Amino acid sequence: MKNKQLSAIVVGAGAGGGVMAKELAQSGIRVTLFERGDWPSYDKHINDELISQRVQELGSAFGPDWEKNPRVVRHDDGSEQLVTAQSYAYNHVAACVGSGTVSYGAMAWRFMPEDFKMKSVYGAVPGSTLADWPISYEDLAPYYDKAEQEIGVSGDMSQNPFAPNQHQSYPMPAFEYNRDGAFLDGVCREMGLHPFSIPMLRNSVPYNGRAGCIRNRTCCGFACPIDAKNGTHNTVIPTALATGNCELKTNSFVYHIETDGRRATAVSYFDADKKSHRLEADIIVVSASASETARLLLNSASSHFPKGIGNRNDWVGRNLQGHAYTGASGLFDFDLLDLSGPGACVAIMDYNHHNEGIIGGGVLCNEFYQLPYAFSQHRPPGAPRWGKAHKQYQRENYHRLGRMIGPIQEIPNFDSRVMVSDRVRDYWGVPVVVNTGSRHPIDEKHCNFLASKAEAILKKAGAYQTWQHGGGGGMTGGQHQAGTCRMGDDPATSVTDRFGRVHDLDNLYIADGSLMVTNGGFNPVLTILALAYRTGEHIVNQWSV
Amino acid sequence: MKSNRRQFIKQCMLLYGSVLFLPSCRPSAAPVWYSGFTAQEASAIDAICEQLIPADDYPGAREAGVIHYIDKLLYQRFPQHKQTYRQGLAGVEACSQALYGNSFAELTGAQQIAMLELMERGELPARYWPQTTQKAFFELILAHTMQGFYGSPRHGGNKDYVSYRMMKLDYPLLIGQNRYEK
Numbered sequence: 001m002k003n004k005q006l007s008a009i010v011v012g013a014g015a016g017g018g019v020m021a022k023e024l025a026q027s028g029i030r031v032t033l034f035e036r037g038d039w040p041s042y043d044k045h046i047n048d049e050l051i052s053q054r055v056q057e058l059g060s061a062f063g064p065d066w067e068k069n070p071r072v073v074r075h076d077d078g079s080e081q082l083v084t085a086q087s088y089a090y091n092h093v094a095a096c097v098g099s100g101t102v103s104y105g106a107m108a109w110r111f112m113p114e115d116f117k118m119k120s121v122y123g124a125v126p127g128s129t130l131a132d133w134p135i136s137y138e139d140l141a142p143y144y145d146k147a148e149q150e151i152g153v154s155g156d157m158s159q160n161p162f163a164p165n166q167h168q169s170y171p172m173p174a175f176e177y178n179r180d181g182a183f184l185d186g187v188c189r190e191m192g193l194h195p196f197s198i199p200m201l202r203n204s205v206p207y208n209g210r211a212g213c214i215r216n217r218t219c220c221g222f223a224c225p226i227d228a229k230n231g232t233h234n235t236v237i238p239t240a241l242a243t244g245n246c247e248l249k250t251n252s253f254v255y256h257i258e259t260d261g262r263r264a265t266a267v268s269y270f271d272a273d274k275k276s277h278r279l280e281a282d283i284i285v286v287s288a289s290a291s292e293t294a295r296l297l298l299n300s301a302s303s304h305f306p307k308g309i310g311n312r313n314d315w316v317g318r319n320l321q322g323h324a325y326t327g328a329s330g331l332f333d334f335d336l337l338d339l340s341g342p343g344a345c346v347a348i349m350d351y352n353h354h355n356e357g358i359i360g361g362g363v364l365c366n367e368f369y370q371l372p373y374a375f376s377q378h379r380p381p382g383a384p385r386w387g388k389a390h391k392q393y394q395r396e397n398y399h400r401l402g403r404m405i406g407p408i409q410e411i412p413n414f415d416s417r418v419m420v421s422d423r424v425r426d427y428w429g430v431p432v433v434v435n436t437g438s439r440h441p442i443d444e445k446h447c448n449f450l451a452s453k454a455e456a457i458l459k460k461a462g463a464y465q466t467w468q469h470g471g472g473g474g475m476t477g478g479q480h481q482a483g484t485c486r487m488g489d490d491p492a493t494s495v496t497d498r499f500g501r502v503h504d505l506d507n508l509y510i511a512d513g514s515l516m517v518t519n520g521g522f523n524p525v526l527t528i529l530a531l532a533y534r535t536g537e538h539i540v541n542q543w544s545v
Numbered sequence: 546m547k548s549n550r551r552q553f554i555k556q557c558m559l560l561y562g563s564v565l566f567l568p569s570c571r572p573s574a575a576p577v578w579y580s581g582f583t584a585q586e587a588s589a590i591d592a593i594c595e596q597l598i599p600a601d602d603y604p605g606a607r608e609a610g611v612i613h614y615i616d617k618l619l620y621q622r623f624p625q626h627k628q629t630y631r632q633g634l635a636g637v638e639a640c641s642q643a644l645y646g647n648s649f650a651e652l653t654g655a656q657q658i659a660m661l662e663l664m665e666r667g668e669l670p671a672r673y674w675p676q677t678t679q680k681a682f683f684e685l686i687l688a689h690t691m692q693g694f695y696g697s698p699r700h701g702g703n704k705d706y707v708s709y710r711m712m713k714l715d716y717p718l719l720i721g722q723n724r725y726e727k
């Protein structure tokens with residue numbers, strides 16, 4: 001209780017923010033955790049084939065409310081387009097307590113040691129801001145351990161020679177394969193590859209006082225009906241609240257950070273009734289996701305920081321990364337689909353690094369699940385999209401499609417970025433996110449590489465028709481958004497130091513996907529959680545005297 | 546034949562109209578069958594959707610009530626699409642009159658399919674769509690037809706889970722989704 005006098009504000013109750021609130025509150029710091037969304041209540045929220053966090057044609061089940069939160073896309077020719085979650089390149093994760101961790105697929109990847117030193121391993125890439133992280137895998141490893149224990153991961157890497165934690169056990173046993181998983185595992189083995197059961201932030205057995213998974217296939221994009229999927233909303237945030245040191249303000253949108261030039265002093269926020277308030281604190285942590293963290297810093301421009309907080313060198317919002325999902329599908333003449341969830345269960349890390357002529361690579365997994373509507377949007381090239389042929393395809397192939405896909409490691413570039421609009425404001429009158437720029441052209445080659453590997457597996461498996469999908473090109477960001485407030489040792493080319501402290505200020509930290517220098521060839525959440533544990537511990541050590 | 550079809554559509558509208566607008570949502574006095582569009586627009590939408598997902602051994606878009614999904618969508622959720630529908634349908638009508646001397650809804654199946662194939666490729670005369678493009682309209686109504694047919698019945702289409710039955714899926718697939726059932 002020695003820190004009782006200290007107060008902290010954490011902006012955003014998602015992956016990074018949830019962990020941060022717990023770390024600070026447990027050390028005795030008085031925390032106010034702000035979340036623009038609500039608690040995700042299973043009974044209250046709607047989700048179905050057209051409303052989830054994966055298929056959002058009628059809305060995002062876990063936020064944000066598209067009517068109140070427009071964004072802008074700026075195209076290469078300078079033209080701008082107003083976008084919502086239903087349209088192009090809106091680039092959100094979610095907006096509720098837990099954010100993406102409520103509805104995610106829950107794959108729990110550790111990055112590989114190479115992912116922290118991409119430039120040293122592969123050399124500089126023209127037109128790219130590719131760099132090493134200021135920290136190594138070894139620096140982060142203890143915090144990966146912590147995230148796996150506290151949030152809860154099921155898995156077993158003993159059969160995977162590429163896993164940095166091959167000889168270490170997870171708190172829960174690995175999940176069993178479903179039908180296509182078991183089948184593809186066998187095929188990969190025959191090819192000399194190294195398939196394994198995907199580590200998951202999901203209970204394979206009862207854990208932490210909550211139930212074991214019931215293998216619901218509609219898992220990714222949805223909340224778990226029995227709370228067997230582990231996010232910050234059902235682990236660290238309740239722990240933070242139970243300390244008595246943390247107050248959670250839901251439906252509260254932070255729109256400005258005040259500074260005196262050396263320290264961040266207060267935030268301004270709107271409550272659920274759109275009333276504006278101000279709150280001071282000793283320490284401020286921004287965990288609003290790669291897009292919204294950059295937006296908040298840029299919107300907090302003042303006489304001390306005329307270009308926005310942390311933006312002296314124009315790095316805030318830069319190097320936006322996500323993942324081009326790339327892979328292949330194949331049609332089989334026997335049934336592959338069973339309804340044992342969540343679908344994705346087998347993976348290979350054979351193609352993450354050290355591929356001839358490729359910088360990085362990516363993990364390949366089988367698919368989560370496509371409900372019939374989503375399935376109707378996925379066809380081999382040239383296949384009819386409507387009419388009798390469409391219907392026939394739907395019913396003949398729904399149970400007979402196999403797929404291997406994965407996130408390609410994107411090569412960052414300076415012009416792929418988040419800015420704030422000088423014209424468009426949201427419901428609260430706050431300038432909105434502008435997404436602009438595109439992926440580095442080299443990503444295309446990497447995507448083709450991974451897709452061809454995926455296709456080879458499906459061919460070997462006996463698919464009578466195969467095709468590749470998901471190339472590079474276009475804008476990035478999305479649900480794996482990262483990189484907009486890069487951490488680094490040189491303030492000229494980064495926004496925060498190696499602990500996530502914004503260079504210009506003594507007490508302003510970032511703990512979310514924004515920090516990531518590169519985004520790995522893996523889904524990013526475990527790395528975001530681990531970084532937040534590390535920064536949380538650092539803050540406690542720095543500030544407790 | 547033609548007038549039978551019209552009558553059929555009218556009957557459907559009556560029937561569906563009463564299902565769609567529960568008394569609590571709307572005063573029962575005014576006989577408004579669709580909130581988003583006129584009866585003539587409705588018959589064109591109905592005809593287009595039925596070609597996009599035609600009846601075969603399993604019901605098509607018409608029987609699944611896809612038009613009600615689109616109506617609800619335009620009226621309640623995304624009224625901004627109304628404009629594209631208006632302009633798109635006006636173009637379809639004008640083009641169909643010019644090419645075949647008849648309303649789209651009255652064309653033979655083969656004629657309707659031919660027109661839709663050209664629209665999909667953007668190969669009908671562009672002058673019929675001065676404010677939107679034939680392709681933009683085609684993509685919009687195609688996406689909405691798929692959503693209506695394969696989405697949850699609570700959004701207006703997929704009546705009696707027709708698409709799920711066709712795909713040999715038990716409903717509800719989403720555990721907990723049955724909470725929407727009465």
Ligand SMILES: Cc1cc2nc3c(=O)[nH]c(=O)nc-3n(C[C@H](O)[C@H](O)[C@H](O)COP(=O)(O)OP(=O)(O)OC[C@H]3O[C@@H](n4cnc5c(N)ncnc54)[C@H](O)[C@@H]3O)c2cc1C
Nearest residue numbers: 012014015016036095099100105106107254512513523525
């Ligand atoms: C459907 C889906 C599937 C996914 N599957 C996986 C997976 O299998 N594995 C994996 O690793 N990752 C997965 N992800 C991605 C993962 O959820 C994200 O990487 C992660 O949540 C990002 O963490 P973050 O802390 O950067 O931001 P978030 O978790 O998005 O947290 C940001 C929070 O801040 C709030 N906020 C923003 N601005 C403000 C403001 N101004 N004031 C107050 N609050 C604010 C937001 O509402 C949000 O709750 C998935 C995501 C989705 C949506």
